[in-house]
Amino acid sequence: MQANNIVDVTTQNFQQVLIEQSRERLVIIDFWADWCEPCKQLMPTLEAIANKYPDDVLLAKLNCDEQQELAMQFGVRSLPTVAFFKDGQPVDSFAGVKSQSDIEAMLEPHLPSPSDDLIQQAQAKLAEQDNDAAYTLAKQAYDVDSTNLAAKKVLIAAAIAMGRLEQAQQLLQSISLADQDADYQQLKARVELAEQAADSPELRALVEQADQQPDDIELQLQVAAKLHEAQRAEEALERLFALLQKDRSNDTVKKSLIDLLQALPDGDPLAATYRRRLYSMMY
Template structure:
């Protein structure tokens, strides 16, 4: 059974698969003829590559002995010929026998990079309001392409929505002047509103009380919980960890349990949570 992204082209589906389809993702066109040995070798390589990148490009196969009209329309003069179409236009091609490496190199130039794929997946999640689920995808994309402002802005957006205000602030502060567009300005405004809400009178009072009563561990637990509620989880983790460094069994283990609960509440892939998890393990073992 032929893979879904490998299509035999005829006059009926030519426009839909190649001209319209290449508006959505690259289309690699394989011009071939039955019984032609170089075509067989190239076909095997293209089929292998198409299966590897099943979601990222369409392999359109044109049998020139059968679809002579289409072959003439493309001006094919030798077989095998391989062409890449993108946005309805031919953008690259190779003529004659080719090793797999040459075919792969040409095709991969037009495929989305891993960070672009992750960004696209994350945007779908953001559109459905699944901010915590989008965060690890965006964090990975940012790790792969730390210079791409588009990813930074998307990660900042998800962080604000998920209550990770510290991360959002760091990301927005790293955006260069040239990339401070309307999206950036909107995110800065959204962050400021969230930060104002996060600095509530109740939290300020708890901070003051914690300073006045440094040995009141119950108060520190309460403050850490409040900080987590308003998107300041990293501050809460830092507060509890300072206690655990001195006494791992503080409050008969309640402090450690609260710290671990706070870690578990953070989104998958959260850098601060991962860092504090390692720190806790260093204390335990």
């Protein structure tokens, strides 16, 4: 009994397999014939791959003796021949017998990456304006595969939403010129707007006042809270740490610092960095 993702291709279903199915997952077409011994060697390998990737791969077996017209349409010249189709288009092929590892290496660029599901979840959370969850998921996706441009872009978007503008800028700068598309330009513009919004005249004046009165603890706490509200968490943390370094017994400062750290989303590198600093300072 064939698995659900293994089908025989005929003139009746080949369009549905190649066009519709290849929009949902990678279609592997195996051109074979009953008299072809290498075909019989290769088929178990292809079936093993189909069983290994049940959600991402469809194995379509085309018997060239029974479906000669289709084989001619595809221009098959030798057997076995294997072609990969994605979104209705051929993306790769090979002739002859290959090992499972060699075939899987050819498949890898066309299969979903481990971070794709995390990226989709992060995008959904951003759409819901659940920025904490979006940032956590986006950071996980980026940590899984930092070369994935989509993971990098969704982390930039989440960083902007969380006010991690320095991180967003660093990630933007790491995108190559060839990849600076419309999405990149939009993200860049959003960073610039967020930077302007985070630097209101009122907050700037309050920060200047606090800088002139470094020993006014209430003022420093007020500024830290305002910085946090403006999504400038790192500046708020630095200000609270400066207070704690002056007086490690000040429970009000310590509580404000711990509250701010707990407010950071899971996976935020700021949280790990400043928790280590707090631990080393207190213990």
